[in-house]
Amino acid sequence: xxxxxxxxxxxxxxxxxxxxxxxxxxxxxxxxxxxxxxxxxxxxxxxxxxxxxxxxxxxxxxxxxxxxxxxxxxxxxxxxxxxxxxxxxxxxxxxxxxxxxxxxxxxxxxxxxxxxxxxxxxxxxxxxxxxxxxxxxxxxxxxxxxxxxxxxxxxxxxxxxxxxxxxxxxxxxxxxxxxxxxxxxxxxxxxxxxxxxxxxxxxxxxxxxxxxxxxxxxxxxxxxxxxxxxxxxxxxxxxxxxxxxxxxxxxxxxxxxxxxxxxxxxxxxxxxxxxxxxxxxxxxx
Ligand code: PDD
Numbered sequence: 001x002x003x004x005x006x007x008x009x010x011x012x013x014x015x016x017x018x019x020x021x022x023x024x025x026x027x028x029x030x031x032x033x034x035x036x037x038x039x040x041x042x043x044x045x046x047x048x049x050x051x052x053x054x055x056x057x058x059x060x061x062x063x064x065x066x067x068x069x070x071x072x073x074x075x076x077x078x079x080x081x082x083x084x085x086x087x088x089x090x091x092x093x094x095x096x097x098x099x100x101x102x103x104x105x106x107x108x109x110x111x112x113x114x115x116x117x118x119x120x121x122x123x124x125x126x127x128x129x130x131x132x133x134x135x136x137x138x139x140x141x142x143x144x145x146x147x148x149x150x151x152x153x154x155x156x157x158x159x160x161x162x163x164x165x166x167x168x169x170x171x172x173x174x175x176x177x178x179x180x181x182x183x184x185x186x187x188x189x190x191x192x193x194x195x196x197x198x199x200x201x202x203x204x205x206x207x208x209x210x211x212x213x214x215x216x217x218x219x220x221x222x223x224x225x226x227x228x229x230x231x232x233x234x235x236x237x238x239x240x241x242x243x244x245x246x247x248x249x250x251x252x253x254x255x256x257x258x259x260x261x262x263x264x265x266x267x268x269x270x271x272x273x274x275x276x277x278x279x280x281x282x283x284x285x
Contacts, residue, residue, distance in 0.1 A: 023096025
């Protein structure tokens with residue numbers, strides 16, 4: 001596939017960066033994953049806003065406007081269309097602080113950032129069908145990540161370790177909770193639960209990423225007049241919920257049917273999930 005690196009398009013296997021790039025040494029950077037279906041981006045401007053907030057928090061000036069990134073996204077979609085015939089493409093965007101001459105924790109403010117983007121095949125979106133959709137099976141674990149999870153940082157070791165925990169047990173994700181037994185998110189998704197007919201998702205704060213799919217899901221619930229609320233969600237509530245969903249760029253809204261070996265509700269994708277995904281699909285582009 002074709003990638004973008006600092007202004008050039010080239011085969012991803014030929015892309016090279018310095019080992020002194022602070023993204024490599026410190027995970028000092030910001031990234032985004034923008035889902036695209038048949039050439040159309042989902043939530044592009046929201047992804048740009050979130051990336052801008054992350055870069056601002058890290059004091060990195062990317063020198064790229066949203067229009068510049070849109071050009072990169074469109075080029076990558078065009079140039080990779082033959083390599084990814086399904087048309088379900090994730091565009092990964094990455095800005096790291098750049099290459100310093102030495103390894104020193106404090107960052108110089110005048111480095112040229114490394115700009116990188118590539119295209120990869122996204123899993124098929126979930127089937128909007130209660131009998132045919134694949135239900136996810138998840139683990140539960142205490143959230144051991146840092147206190148700035150609202151920043152979409154390339155430092156992902158905490159997320160990687162939490163994901164690996166479920167993956168090596170043959171599960172699909174790990175749902176995380178804080179010291180107060182409140183759900184934060186999953187290692188690479190946001191979490192929703194249906195409780196007494198109301199859809200609940202944890203409120204945004206430093207403990208979770210403000211997912212773009214989460215945002216579009218909330219808009220879809222609003223559009224479809226489905227009762228919903230952003231509020232703390234306890235582990236006890238999660239385990240007793242009628243439905244649990246995970247949202248992300250690649251999963252859209254996916255139903256969770258098993259938590260730590262116990263069925264969620266009746267162990268099948270639920271009716272509120274179906275309504276929510278139907279509404280999501282009508283507004284997502
Ligand atoms: N993951 N929470 C975390 C920790 C995430 O890494 C992600 C996204 C989400 C969902 O955000 P969004 O709806 O904007 O995709 C929530 C991306 C896809 C990844 O790292 O691959």
